[in-house]
Amino acid sequence: MATPGGSDDILRGRAWTFGDGISTDHIAPGRLFHLRTDLPELAKHVLEDANPEFAKRVKAGDLVVGGRNFGLGSSREHAPRIIKLAGVAAVLAQSFARIFFRNAINVGLPVLTCDTSAIEQWDDLEVDLAAGEVRDLTTGATVPFAPLPPVMLKILSDGGLVEHFRKYGEFHLPEG
Amino acid sequence: MPATIAEKIIAAHAGVESVAAGQIVVALVDLAVAQDGTGPLAIQQLRDLGRLQLKVPAAVFFIDHAAPSPRAELSAAHQTIRSFCDETGATLSDIEMGVCHQRVAESYAKPGDVVIGADSHTCTAGALGAFATGMGSTDVAIGMATGQTWLRVPETFRIEVGGRFPEGVMAKDLILTIIGRLGADGATYKALEFGGPAIEALPMHERLTLTNMAVEAGAKTGLVGSDETTRSYLAAQGREGDWRPIAPDPGAVYERSLSYLADELVPVVAAPHTVDNVHPASTLAGTKVDQVLIGTCTNGRLEDLRAAARVLRGRRRAPRTRLIVTPASQAVWRAAADEGLLQAFVDAGAVVTNPGCGACVGVHEGILADGEVCVSTANRNFKGRMGNPQAHIYLASPLTAAAAAVAGEIVDPRELAATGELPPKGEQHG
Ligand code: SF4
Numbered sequence: 265m266a267t268p269g270g271s272d273d274i275l276r277g278r279a280w281t282f283g284d285g286i287s288t289d290h291i292a293p294g295r296l297f298h299l300r301t302d303l304p305e306l307a308k309h310v311l312e313d314a315n316p317e318f319a320k321r322v323k324a325g326d327l328v329v330g331g332r333n334f335g336l337g338s339s340r341e342h343a344p345r346i347i348k349l350a351g352v353a354a355v356l357a358q359s360f361a362r363i364f365f366r367n368a369i370n371v372g373l374p375v376l377t378c379d380t381s382a383i384e385q386w387d388d389l390e391v392d393l394a395a396g397e398v399r400d401l402t403t404g405a406t407v408p409f410a411p412l413p414p415v416m417l418k419i420l421s422d423g424g425l426v427e428h429f430r431k432y433g434e435f436h437l438p439e440g
Numbered sequence: 441m442p443a444t445i446a447e448k449i450i451a452a453h454a455g456v457e458s459v460a461a462g463q464i465v466v467a468l469v470d471l472a473v474a475q476d477g478t479g480p481l482a483i484q485q486l487r488d489l490g491r492l493q494l495k496v497p498a499a500v501f502f503i504d505h506a507a508p509s510p511r512a513e514l515s516a517a518h519q520t521i522r523s524f525c526d527e528t529g530a531t532l533s534d535i536e537m538g539v540c541h542q543r544v545a546e547s548y549a550k551p552g553d554v555v556i557g558a559d560s561h562t563c564t565a566g567a568l569g570a571f572a573t574g575m576g577s578t579d580v581a582i583g584m585a586t587g588q589t590w591l592r593v594p595e596t597f598r599i600e601v602g603g604r605f606p607e608g609v610m611a612k613d614l615i616l617t618i619i620g621r622l623g624a625d626g627a628t629y630k631a632l633e634f635g636g637p638a639i640e641a642l643p644m645h646e647r648l649t650l651t652n653m654a655v656e657a658g659a660k661t662g663l664v665g666s667d668e669t670t671r672s673y674l675a676a677q678g679r680e681g682d683w684r685p686i687a688p689d690p691g692a693v694y695e696r697s698l699s700y701l702a703d704e705l706v707p708v709v710a711a712p713h714t715v716d717n718v719h720p721a722s723t724l725a726g727t728k729v730d731q732v733l734i735g736t737c738t739n740g741r742l743e744d745l746r747a748a749a750r751v752l753r754g755r756r757r758a759p760r761t762r763l764i765v766t767p768a769s770q771a772v773w774r775a776a777a778d779e780g781l782l783q784a785f786v787d788a789g790a791v792v793t794n795p796g797c798g799a800c801v802g803v804h805e806g807i808l809a810d811g812e813v814c815v816s817t818a819n820r821n822f823k824g825r826m827g828n829p830q831a832h833i834y835l836a837s838p839l840t841a842a843a844a845a846v847a848g849e850i851v852d853p854r855e856l857a858a859t860g861e862l863p864p865k866g867e868q869h870g
Contacts, residue, residue, distance in 0.1 A: 285624060285714060289822040293829070294802035297506060298513040301480050301520075313829045333625035333658065337822060339560040341481060341576030362629050362660055363560055367576035415464050415590060425578050426485055429585075435466045437590055 275353040275374070275391040277325040279383050282314050284331035288364065290314040291335070291343040300342050307346040324351035327389050329380050331357065335364025344368040344375075354391055356380050356398060356409070369416045372424035378409035414438040442689035444596040445663045446631040449571040449686070453554045454591075461595040461695070470553040470570075471498045472583040475540050477505045477801075478558035480517045481577035482584070483524045491585035492528050499530040499584045500540075500548060507535035507796045510804040530584070538769030538795035541565070541737035544572075545648055546771055550674075550682040551666035556583045561737055561819065563654045567647035568673075569666030569686040571631075574655060594631040594660045595695035598688075601638040603703040608854035610747065611646035612739060612817070612837035614700065615653045616708045620718030621698070628658030630695065633688060638702040639664060644673040645741040652738045653819050656715040707852055709815070710835040713823040721840050722852040730812040732757070732845040733826075734838055735766030735793075736800045739817035742767075742775050744838040749781045751842035751856060757789040758848025764806045765790045766798030788845070802827025815844040 290313045292306060299306040311318045311328075328347060334357035335343060344367045347355060354374040358381070368375040376391065378398055383389065387402040391409075399406045412420065415437045422428040428436070441458045443451065451458050454465035474482045479501045486492060501521045509515040518535075525532040533543050540557070541564035549555050551569035555562060558580040565572035575589070583589045599618060605611075619626075632654045639647070647664045654662030666686040674683045707721040734740070734748045745767060757763045765785045767773040773795045776782050782792050799806025800818045807827035808814055814826060814833050821833035834850065843853040 287822040289820075289824045293824045293827075295807070295824065295827040297477060297801065297803045298511045300477055301513065301517050313824045333628070336624060336658065337560065337820065339558055339562075339574040339576055340478060341558075341578060359625060359628065361625070361658060363574055363576065363655075366579065370576055370578045413464070413592070415592075425582060426489060429489055429491075429582060434586065435588060435590060437464070437466065439464070 273394040287337040307349040336361035348373040370425040376409040442691035474558040482581040485581040495587035502540035542768035563661040564652040566651035566663040598694040600636040603701040610837040611649040645743040712832040727850040733816040736818040740768030748838040748842040752788040763790040
């Protein structure tokens with residue numbers, strides 16, 4: 265997970281803030297259903313219904329910062345895929361909807377549950393994956409994020425579920 | 441150890457005596473499904489992995505979200521699905537058959553199964569006493585290839601419902617009321633287990649409406665025990681042999697218990713743009729309505745159409761309120777035609793479409809214009825859901841939706857009853 269401006273364990277990027285309840289319809293709307301088999305094209309519309317500027321101006325290494333229940337709604341895995349494809353290094357939110365969270369891990373997009381309430385648009389953030397904290401370099405504040413369950417950490421560190429299967433040919437998950 | 445329904449089914453599929461909430465297991469999968477929006481990505485993963493020998497006992501692909509195809513890109517996606525089914529022996533449910541969740545209930549899911557589906561409303565099958573949950577394309581692809589999935593055993597919320605449903609109030613009003621109370625993330629990761637006298641008395645189509653919407657409170661699944669109602673439902677589908685009883689153990693541990701008295705429920709509506717924005721229909725009365733959609737995996741069953749017909753028969757939609765009726769499956773469509781319901785809808789000024797997802801997900805068959813208001817019997821009213829982020833979607837029961845079509849605005853459907861215009865149940869189709 266090397267990113268511009270960071271080592272493997274440190275992600276550094278600008279914050280794009282969103283409110284509570286960002287749904288998969290905000291991220292990858294049904295009206296673009298026909299683009300689901302063309303992810304690079306769909307990615308040009310990522311999060312369009314939440315912020316029309318986002319897809320146009322997002323840069324590699326940027327961080328998406330949500331509020332509560334990020335990713336609620338449909339099971340469309342295209343949602344975390346196009347967030348990742350757009351160059352976003354990680355999604356931070358107060359809480360995530362279950363299917364989105366699991367899909368993000370499966371496609372190798374880090375999703376971090378932490379207190380995002382004090383993060384402002386364009387804040388410069390540093391996510392320290394090893395230390396388990398997010399540092400807001402703009403405000404100087406530091407917030408911890410909840411550690412991923414070991415199973416998900418394993419899948420994420422293998423690069424996603426397909427890579428996990430390429431490696432082991434079966435489920436090879438830690439206990440607990 | 442006394443177990444909830446979810447714990448029982450997961451333990452049996454993980455090959456262990458018992459499981460506890462929070463535990464992670466690798467479980468056997470009985471049925472894995474995908475639809476035309478999520479199937480192609482699952483297929484791509486299976487091809488990339490070179491895993492075309494599907495180990496899951498039943499794999500079914502449904503072409504329902506964009507059926508028949510409205511554009512060339514989607515026709516190509518459909519083709520991908522058809523060739524994959526030909527190649528692997530996976531079952532194909534093609535464009536004429538209807539919405540995946542209705543089809544799963546009619547033909548595929550069995551009490552006690554673990555069902556995974558690349559569609560968030562896969563939880564619908566929980567009404568049959570299955571552990572059914574939505575996942576992404578990759579999880580379902582792996583489930584198809586290996587016949588396994590990993591699961592975190594969810595904590596269970598018990599939802600106990602007593603009393604009797606009053607006239608004019610449907611299971612849709614109950615589940616919207618519950619979601620209004622829990623919030624859209626109030627049950628994230630949990631299983632919702634519905635029980636109590638009012639649930640035991642509830643027919644299968646109404647149970648399916650409850651479990652369908654479990655995910656709208658964030659839940660992993662919704663479950664109802666498998667009982668005589670389940671048995672007769674399966675028997676009516678020619679599947680009585682698939683029946684087995686399932687109930688939670690006395691003393692099972694619930695993280696939370698919520699109680700309702702059905703008699704106290706009123707018709708409610710979820711206002712834009714979140715499903716937990718729930719209000720009594722009467723408080724939204726007067727809201728002008730441009731389009732009404734009756735259908736979807738939430739409320740497109742035969743009994744839902746009967747309920748709508750009770751309001752619509754012999755009447756017409758308001759002049760500037762379009763009415764779209766989309767039966768959930770071919771079986772529903774046929775039965776509704778046989779009973780004369782489709783004719784009654786057409787007489788009332790409706791467009792009756794082919795079975796499928798129809799206008800629900802904004803692909804075709806009823807996309808809204810800027811600023812328009814739709815009352816829909818679906819399960820989601822998110823911004824953009826019906827193809828236009830500038831439109832407004834209100835969710836309601838088939839009775840409330842039909843009443844809105846007639847009035848041209850949101851009304852409490854019981855008002856029609858009070859004026860003698862809503863005939864009592866059972867009078868229409870004896
Ligand atoms: S009817 Fe609507 S909610 Fe149900 S499966 Fe189809 S698109 Fe999804």
